[in-house]
Amino acid sequence: MLKKLLVHAALALTGLALAFPAAAHYIWIEQDKSHHARLYFGEYQEQEREMSPGRLDEIKGPRAWVLDASGKRNEIKVVRKETHFDLGVISDRSSPILAEELAYEVKDWTKHGIGIVKPMFYTRLSPLLERSAAKPELVLDILPENGSPKAFTVYFRNTPLAKAKVMVYAPNFWMQEHPTDENGKVNITTPWPGQYVLEVIYVEKQPGEFQGNKFEAFRHRATLTFDIPAGPYENKASIGR
Template identity: 30%
Template sequence: MKRLTAFALAFTAMTTQAHMLWLERGADQKTLAYFGEYGENLTETQQGPLQAFNSSKAVQGKKELTAQVNNNNLSYATQGTADVRVNNDLVHGDMLAQFRAKAGRQEIKAISELEIVPTTANSNQFTIIFQGKPLAKQEVTIISPQRWEKKYISNEQGQFTVDTPWKGQYVLEIGKGVDEAGEYNKQAYKNRYLVATLSFNVN
């Protein structure tokens, strides 16, 4: 019941601010997961929507990691520089909200249903993959270390190239609705909405 209450708060926030789940890699190689608005420097806490994400696992290579729960983030004991993923699905009302977050741009093969992948490792050119195919004419928002935002549109091959003029972390975000009904955790839904982020650092 507490999980559903938390997500109700999260959903209310998303309707007004389009919340996202994003990852940050620290100097200690750990990965932190945040829920909120990166561009607004807004992070939700355990007193609000974040608690609905506490059971989310991180995947790095073949390792699955459990979160250490902190007040405004989830911490995972990742190691090295390999890409990290954290996913979470939640049903609210008639909608299944699906959050897909990835840190790093080494892997060029998509694993999630909706994902942003570099065309070559560590490239500034990316391809949006949806259900295994490039997604054309999809809007993407990039948020710089200074919280500066710029929008791009993928071309017919689902590709776009971003500018990264400053050192620090960049976060890419896309969202896509899917008109598809189903059931998740014994809860029925009428449609799905996916929010995918990719974060990476420029040194």
């Protein structure tokens, strides 16, 4: 209960609206110790994972790929399960895993100040290796810089995205917010070992139509998942930084 209250307090302090949870969902990838990868829909920081039947079914047709050592995409099978999309066993943990959902229906979130938008979801699970930051692969992408757990670059359509708001969700679900600089770069603190999820949103004001429904803009949303192993770790920054 206390953890949940702290999460909500942090959201309020960062100016995120809690009044429209439907607009707060995103996709992200996790990989367990047996190398099994899964795609989730919900909110990692809220420990919320949607199910099927239910809101998981709003994700219509996600596609996923593994990047090999040369940077080539290899598409992998995506299987819908009750609590997630199964991506199978990815034996090479040094290979980034990518996924996107482009078939999400148009949403009218005008009453929440967002407008009529076409949500677009992207996600990357990336090992903290120097080669993992070769180049952006998704329309909206977050890449670690030279394997660092502190430095990242956000790209939109292969161009660094300046002044973007990056949310950082820690293994204990503590949150922080950082803006990218004029070169799309952002520095964060990662005080604890475990899984981190970074999230960024970019609204592209380009009207269009999808499945007979018109919209005013694309609402792109991307996440990056990475793990910091347990043990001695150089970043002992306090949460107040």
